[in-house]
Amino acid sequence: xxxxxxxxxxxxxxxxxxxxxxxxxxxxxxxxxxxxxxxxxxxxxxxxxxxxxxxxxxxxxxxxxxxxxxxxxxxxxxxxxxxxxxxxxxxxxxxxxxxxxxxxxxxxxxxxxxxxxxxxxxxxxxxxxxxxxxxxxxxxxxxxxxxxxxxxxxxxxxxxxxxxxxxxxxxxxxxxxx
Numbered sequence: 046x047x048x049x050x051x052x053x054x055x056x057x058x059x060x061x062x063x064x065x066x067x068x069x070x071x072x073x074x075x076x077x078x079x080x081x082x083x084x085x086x087x088x089x090x091x092x093x094x095x096x097x098x099x100x101x102x103x104x105x106x107x108x109x110x111x112x113x114x115x116x117x118x119x120x121x122x123x124x125x126x127x128x129x130x131x132x133x134x135x136x137x138x139x140x141x142x143x144x145x146x147x148x149x150x151x152x153x154x155x156x157x158x159x160x161x162x163x164x165x166x167x168x169x170x171x172x173x174x175x176x177x178x179x180x181x182x183x184x185x186x187x188x189x190x191x192x193x194x195x196x197x198x199x200x201x202x203x204x205x206x207x208x209x210x211x212x213x214x215x216x217x218x219x220x221x222x223x
């Protein structure tokens with residue numbers, strides 16, 4: 046019995062190590078999994094396509110105060126980005142020369158209100174949320190606005206504002222989403 050248990054334990058360990066190696070290998074060649082509702086949940090593939098409006102991207106959050114709070118609260122996981130942040134995935138909704146307005150009613154890009162973009166006053170745990178300062182601005186060539194059209198509770202540009210293009214690691218293409 047003891048020998049059989051040891052063989053089963055060894056088999057599970059080998060199987061687990063194999064799955065870990067498979068996961069690392071898939072990540073190394075470009076596979077990314079999104080488990081949040083910021084963009085459709087599913088499997089994505091990194092690409093060398095240009096960063097433009099409408100594209101899904103994976104990026105390192107900038108090291109700014111509101112994102113440090115987001116990490117402490119668990120909106121962003123720990124990871125390999127500067128500051129120990131995990132990668133985030135969002136859609137590019139505004140780029141160079143787009144006029145963005147942040148209002149209490151939501152975020153407008155070139156005068157059009159983005160769906161589900163109204164900043165919330167509190168998170169699901171009742172903790173206060175701080176929206177990006179209200180007002181209008183025009184994006185320069187080195188910045189983009191990243192948002193979610195999938196979830197009204199997404200932690201996105203309505204809270205942290207524009208992101209430098211240098212923070213974007215890749216455009217990601219949906220392979221299998223649900």
